Amino acid sequence: MASTNQPRTASTKRKRGKTIVNLVLGVICALWLIPTLGLLISSFRPASDILQTGWWNVFPHREWTNAETIQLSKDVDLREPIEVNGQTYSDDELRAGVLNNDQRLIWENRRARTLNVQEQGWEFKPVLTLENYKNVLSGKEYKLKLADGSESIQKGTGLSQAFWNTLTIAVPATVIPVLIASFAAYAFAWLRFPGRKTLFVVIIAMLVIPLQVALIPVLKDYTALGLNGSYLGIWLAHTAFGLPLVTYFMYNFISQLPKDLFESAFIDGASHFTIFSRLILPLSVPALASIGIFQFLWVWNDYLVSLIFIGNQPSVQVMSMKIADLVGSRGNDWHLLTSAAFISMLMPLTIFFLLQKYFVRGLMGGSVKG
Amino acid sequence: MKKRSNWASLLLVSGLSFTLLLSACGGGNNAANNAPAAPANTGTTEQNTNDGAATNDAAATGSPLELALKGEYKGTKVTMFGPFVDADQVKFETSIKDFEEKTGIDIQYEGSKEFEATINVRVDGGNAPDIADFPQPGLLAAVAKTGKVIDLTTILDQEKLKANYNQSWLDMATMDGKDGKIMAGVWNRSNVKSLVWYPKKQFEEAGYTIPQTWDELMALTEQIAKDGDTAWAIGIESGAATGWPATDWVEDIMLRTTTPENYDKWVTGELPFTSPEVKHAVEKMSEIWMNPDYVYGGTKSIVTTAFGDSPAPMFDNPPKVWLHRQANFITSFFPETAKVDEDYDWFYLPPIDEQYGKPVLVAGDIYAMFNDRPEVRAVMEFFTTGESIKSWVQSGGVIAPMNDASLDWYTSEADRRMAQLVQEASTLRFDGSDLMPGKVGAGTFWKGMTDYVSGTATLDEALAQIQEGWNN
Numbered sequence: 001m002a003s004t005n006q007p008r009t010a011s012t013k014r015k016r017g018k019t020i021v022n023l024v025l026g027v028i029c030a031l032w033l034i035p036t037l038g039l040l041i042s043s044f045r046p047a048s049d050i051l052q053t054g055w056w057n058v059f060p061h062r063e064w065t066n067a068e069t070i071q072l073s074k075d076v077d078l079r080e081p082i083e084v085n086g087q088t089y090s091d092d093e094l095r096a097g098v099l100n101n102d103q104r105l106i107w108e109n110r111r112a113r114t115l116n117v118q119e120q121g122w123e124f125k126p127v128l129t130l131e132n133y134k135n136v137l138s139g140k141e142y143k144l145k146l147a148d149g150s151e152s153i154q155k156g157t158g159l160s161q162a163f164w165n166t167l168t169i170a171v172p173a174t175v176i177p178v179l180i181a182s183f184a185a186y187a188f189a190w191l192r193f194p195g196r197k198t199l200f201v202v203i204i205a206m207l208v209i210p211l212q213v214a215l216i217p218v219l220k221d222y223t224a225l226g227l228n229g230s231y232l233g234i235w236l237a238h239t240a241f242g243l244p245l246v247t248y249f250m251y252n253f254i255s256q257l258p259k260d261l262f263e264s265a266f267i268d269g270a271s272h273f274t275i276f277s278r279l280i281l282p283l284s285v286p287a288l289a290s291i292g293i294f295q296f297l298w299v300w301n302d303y304l305v306s307l308i309f310i311g312n313q314p315s316v317q318v319m320s321m322k323i324a325d326l327v328g329s330r331g332n333d334w335h336l337l338t339s340a341a342f343i344s345m346l347m348p349l350t351i352f353f354l355l356q357k358y359f360v361r362g363l364m365g366g367s368v369k370g
Numbered sequence: 371m372k373k374r375s376n377w378a379s380l381l382l383v384s385g386l387s388f389t390l391l392l393s394a395c396g397g398g399n400n401a402a403n404n405a406p407a408a409p410a411n412t413g414t415t416e417q418n419t420n421d422g423a424a425t426n427d428a429a430a431t432g433s434p435l436e437l438a439l440k441g442e443y444k445g446t447k448v449t450m451f452g453p454f455v456d457a458d459q460v461k462f463e464t465s466i467k468d469f470e471e472k473t474g475i476d477i478q479y480e481g482s483k484e485f486e487a488t489i490n491v492r493v494d495g496g497n498a499p500d501i502a503d504f505p506q507p508g509l510l511a512a513v514a515k516t517g518k519v520i521d522l523t524t525i526l527d528q529e530k531l532k533a534n535y536n537q538s539w540l541d542m543a544t545m546d547g548k549d550g551k552i553m554a555g556v557w558n559r560s561n562v563k564s565l566v567w568y569p570k571k572q573f574e575e576a577g578y579t580i581p582q583t584w585d586e587l588m589a590l591t592e593q594i595a596k597d598g599d600t601a602w603a604i605g606i607e608s609g610a611a612t613g614w615p616a617t618d619w620v621e622d623i624m625l626r627t628t629t630p631e632n633y634d635k636w637v638t639g640e641l642p643f644t645s646p647e648v649k650h651a652v653e654k655m656s657e658i659w660m661n662p663d664y665v666y667g668g669t670k671s672i673v674t675t676a677f678g679d680s681p682a683p684m685f686d687n688p689p690k691v692w693l694h695r696q697a698n699f700i701t702s703f704f705p706e707t708a709k710v711d712e713d714y715d716w717f718y719l720p721p722i723d724e725q726y727g728k729p730v731l732v733a734g735d736i737y738a739m740f741n742d743r744p745e746v747r748a749v750m751e752f753f754t755t756g757e758s759i760k761s762w763v764q765s766g767g768v769i770a771p772m773n774d775a776s777l778d779w780y781t782s783e784a785d786r787r788m789a790q791l792v793q794e795a796s797t798l799r800f801d802g803s804d805l806m807p808g809k810v811g812a813g814t815f816w817k818g819m820t821d822y823v824s825g826t827a828t829l830d831e832a833l834a835q836i837q838e839g840w841n842n
Contacts, residue, residue, distance in 0.1 A: 142461070222497075331608075
């Protein structure tokens with residue numbers, strides 16, 4: 001804003017600076033997006049194809065195609081130099097392919113002693129399938145053999161149950177900490193009570209403690225209370241683990257609201273609760289939304305807390321655990337992870353795009369404060 | 371106890387419902403969800419104190435399993451936690467369905483990919499399942515030392531067990547408890563590891579014969595190389611567990627080049643990795659592994675090829691690779707179109723030194739009991755019978771270690787021969803890396819072998835590095 005009256009040179013300099021920033025951002029975007037694109041394309045490819053060729057092969061590309069086959073004598077010793085049409089090559093050369101003008105000489109089948117003379121041409125034969133998505137969404141089919149040798153097919157469960165479970169966990173586990181933290185932040189910022197600073201420092205100090213150290217003690221308490229494997233238990237766990245950060249974030253925002261506002265409200269006879277619900281909440285919508293996104297993403301993607309406190313029973317299992325299980329006990333269905341990853345991304349992406357404008361504002365709300 | 375926990379959760383629920391009302395989000399179902407969890411849990415602790423009485427009852431009227439089949443424990447629940455997920459979970463649940471229907475006991479199985487990491491947390495947190503399924507006995511041994519695993523010596527009828535299991539299995543179930551040796555679990559599902567898979571049809575068409583000795587195996591390998599293919603498909607990449615297929619090879623060769631006693635000493639750490647016996651075994655393995663003409667993709671591709679993907683070229687037409695040494699579970703990675711007994715089959719990894727007979731390397735799942743209640747005893751007893759795994763055996767991919775599991779149950783010739791191999795084995799030894807402490811068996815052994823194969827360490831360096839694991 002201050003630079004509107006600056007000389008021309010400064011503004012061109014600024015433009016150049018902007019180009020560089022944009023370039024750097026573009027490179028970073030590409031670095032993130034290209035693997036994601038690769039994953040997306042892979043999620044539509046059959047597993048056997050993924051093993052053989054890269055995902056970029058679905059686009060038109062140049063490839064060697066067979067033009068002519070040369071049959072050598074069956075007795076050719078592969079460990080000696082090999083003579084082909086008057087020239088001699090070593091086995092290693094023929095395995096890697098020998099370039100000659102625009103043609104390539106390469107083994108077709110070493111056992112049968114056949115060689116290919118290949119030419120380069122454009123190739124565009126993408127093999128795409130929805131099979132991965134079908135398996136993930138509606139459940140895999142398991143073949144069981146019966147005693148008489150016939151097969152029975154059992155249908156596995158899809159992601160829908162896990163999706164609703166995750167939503168049931170994520171929504172309260174976002175709303176509860178954000179609400180409690182807003183109350184707390186208001187109190188820390190605008191109420192005067194003894195031990196206020198000490199308490200606040202204690203909460204901030206909690207940020208440093210990794211949640212892993214609390215797992216076993218909390219689990220013991222949960223066992224005594226019978227909270228294991230219940231939604232209530234995991235809501236409380238997520239709330240407790242999320243509170244320090246959310247409180248700190250909300251404090252930063254609420255403490256920056258103008259003081260005069262509250263003073264005049266007080267003079268008009270408003271109670272603390274009225275001030276909170278009528279003034280603070282509406283004013284802090286951007287902060288609430290952005291920390292809400294943070295907390296929601298954290299809970300949605302969480303694996304560890306769910307693993308410990310809610311477990312893997314189908315009735316309560318969350319998406320991240322269901323997806324991990326999809327690959328099978330020995331990881332034989334690894335290719336399903338591609339499509340499962342995209343399906344699980346949908347919800348966070350939707351939330352992000354819906355609340356995007358708050359997200360950017362909120363990022364600053366937490367950090368750039370004097 | 372019951373009252374207090376209900377009261378406490380009620381307080382929590384009412385406290386939270388205030389915030390939930392504000393957020394216009396229904397909290398009605400949390401009370402409902404919480405309610406069944408609390409009584410079930412108090413039930414566990416009450417029964418724990420009563421187990422003395424339960425033993426007396428059982429002794430009076432028959433074994434827990436017989437009582438259960440009479441419907442004595444109808445309506446009870448037994449929780450179970452293990453590593454089977456997905457297809458394995460479906461097969462497991464099918465195999466216990468009949469028992470559940472007959473007895474009215476509800477076995478609530480919970481499978482997790484993170485079983486190894488979670489079971490310790492659960493046991494320490496007081497949230498142990500009634501029965502846990504350990505794929506690595508080394509892990510169970512560590513838990514058994516804490517005294518939290520229930521000793522099965524007096525709970526299960528030892529005579530029946532002796533009749534139904536090869537003694538090797540029972541020995542492997544005996545572990546150090548808090549005070550002295552205990553029987554920590556029962557074996558239920560097993561895998562056979564000493565198998566070499568090959569594409570049957572093309573193998574026969576090419577005129578190859580199944581090698582009966584190690585020399586014949588090497589001659590076959592050389593013959594295939596001369597014919598223009600690489601014989602062996604080897605891949606040891608497996609994420610964080612990269613290197614484990616190499617440990618299986620070493621174990622298999624150890625059994626073939628030295629005495630079973632030496633093998634046992636090696637597993638317990640008395641025979642160091644730097645000893646000539648172990649070194650000799652790895653050198654024997656290197657005859658194949660370190661020869662780029664014998665390994666598909668050459669030696670350097672071993673470390674970067676995922677173990678499950680490595681046999682894929684065996685099913686190309688014509689096959690690019692002919693032999694693959696791996697346990698029977700590898701069939702779940704084979705293409706769905708390939709048929710057992712027709713397209714592929716296995717042969718026994720041949721002996722190297724005749725004096726050591728026909729040793730077989732196996733792995734398996736041991737079920738341990740954490741809460742002693744009559745219905746849990748009944749389920750444990752059920753797991754010692756072949757019946758408990760019958761339908762899984764029929765579906766293929768597992769071998770029943772029990773003697774009363776009939777060979778007729780196996781639906782493929784390949785599986786039947788495997789079961790026979792185990793029953794007739796002169797020496798039966800468990801996968802050594804699963805028996806060693808985690809730091810070695812799932813740590814330096816994996817890493818050392820990977821370093822050796824990738825060429826970042828010489829054999830002596832790698833073995834010294836593996837041995838270091840014992841000292842930590």
